[in-house]
Amino acid sequence: MLELDWLRDYLETDDSTRQERALAARLQERARAYAALPPPELPESIERLPVVTFTLGSDRYALDVRVVRGVRPLERLTRVPAVPPFYQGVVNVRGRMTTVFELRAFLDLPIDDSTPPQELLLAEANGLLLAMRTHHVDDVLFLPKPEINPFHAPYTLGITPERIVLLDHETLFSDERLIVERSSS
């Protein structure tokens, strides 16, 4: 049905008013961005860990940049029958068949997506290349190591103050389930 309020609003305001409103909103946003406190400057001497951060569902994760092999959109996924849920299928990455990996399914986390993750983060460790499904590959960050709170759990190294989960690629990429899969594939 017609959205009458919207229509009335639309019809009663002319183009210049609308543009003014949009401009005001944008300026407000920009002002807020400028007003935000800059992150505290840390001395250059502090040891930093280069990571790639990505968003999956409602959580953010970080992965050591040394195991990252690239970023690419998820295209032409080939599903594979009779495999565990975290094993989503295979894609062709530069001529190499690569496993598409769903981290949440692997970590037994709930999956309630409005849109399926469509970006792949390629990572390789222990001779295992995985294309991890992410909603968005965010950035390349250099995390100050003192700020990382150690968090002793399987597949996790710690959590940053921004609540980014730093994944432990050593344990993750050497997990038996994945190795079994690799041997079987």
Place this chain on the structure above:
Amino acid sequence: MMRSLSLIWHPTVLMTAVACGLVMAGFLLVLTATQPQLEANVWGGLPVAVAVGFVFGVVNYVLSYRRMDALLSEYTAVLGRVAAGNLTERLPAPSLSVSTREGRTLHALVDATNHMLDKLQTLVKDFHAALQRLEADTQAILAATQRQINMANEQDAVVTETTATVNEVRATVTETAERAQTVAEVAQLSVNISRAGIDAVSETIEGMDIIRRKVEDIADNILVLSEHTQQIGEIIAAVNALADQSRMLALNASVEAARAGEEGKGFAVVALEVRNLADQNRDATVQVREILSEIQRATNMAVMVTEEGSKGVDSGQVLVNKAGDAIRELAKAIEDAALAAMQIAASTRQQTIGMDQLTGAMRTIKHVTTETVSSTMQVEASVQRLRDAAARVSTLLGDLTF
């Protein structure tokens, strides 16, 4: 005896005595002439003869005239009573025999007199009856004239009343005529207005047609606009995809730079810039997409509104056609009403003329009624005089017995 002596002077007795004396004197003359010796003694017989003549006359009178005399006296008395007013009196039949001349004469006299009296009595009786009839008739005439006068007066009142009513009706009719005239004028005005209304409806119908064509043009333009926004959307999707790819490339470059460590720092900056550009590109496309979706929403709304406008124009046309029909019917009804009002005005004018005639007739009737009253009053006076005369005659007749 005295009465007998007075009879000597009765003419009859005297004449008889004189006649006897004359006859004796004659006889004695004759006797002396023939016999002279007797001369001395003979003349002594003359007084005797006269005396005998007296006696004879008295006896004759007593025997023949006395009864007749009594009879005549009786008759005189009877006729005197008749003259006094008693018409019933009649002469008695005479006791004389009809064999004598006197008897016959007396009988004839009595018969004639009695006949005359009979006739007189009949005449008076008839006269009395006629007077009585006259009395009754004049009484009836008087009553009739009185009634006539009353009725004439009543009629006069009624005529006066009727005249007043007719005048009132005339006033009403005049007012009606004026109102009908006003109604006719107003109706004529209404007819003109309704004609103007019909013209306006025709213009409205034409205007509706123009609006319909404009709305259809708008709908076509909006359709074209919609197609264009669709194409823009596709282009934006392509730009978006390009931006995504650029970001991916930049991210990959960043990753590579980070993996290279110190050597990759310069490259990292370039990669970051590229990524920022890609992000801006993406933000721009997002904004364009928002604007575009807004345009599409607006376009869809415009399409819907245009359709509704088109429908509104359709129903408006139907309504305008209906209104046109209604106004035409109204105009016809008003024209009929105007015609009727004019007819009413004309007929009321005729009614006014009729009322005037009626008023004239009433005036004539009133005049005639007045005349009738005065004539009737004259008749009444005459009849009254007639009755007075009759009453006087009746008074005279009242003295009579019949």
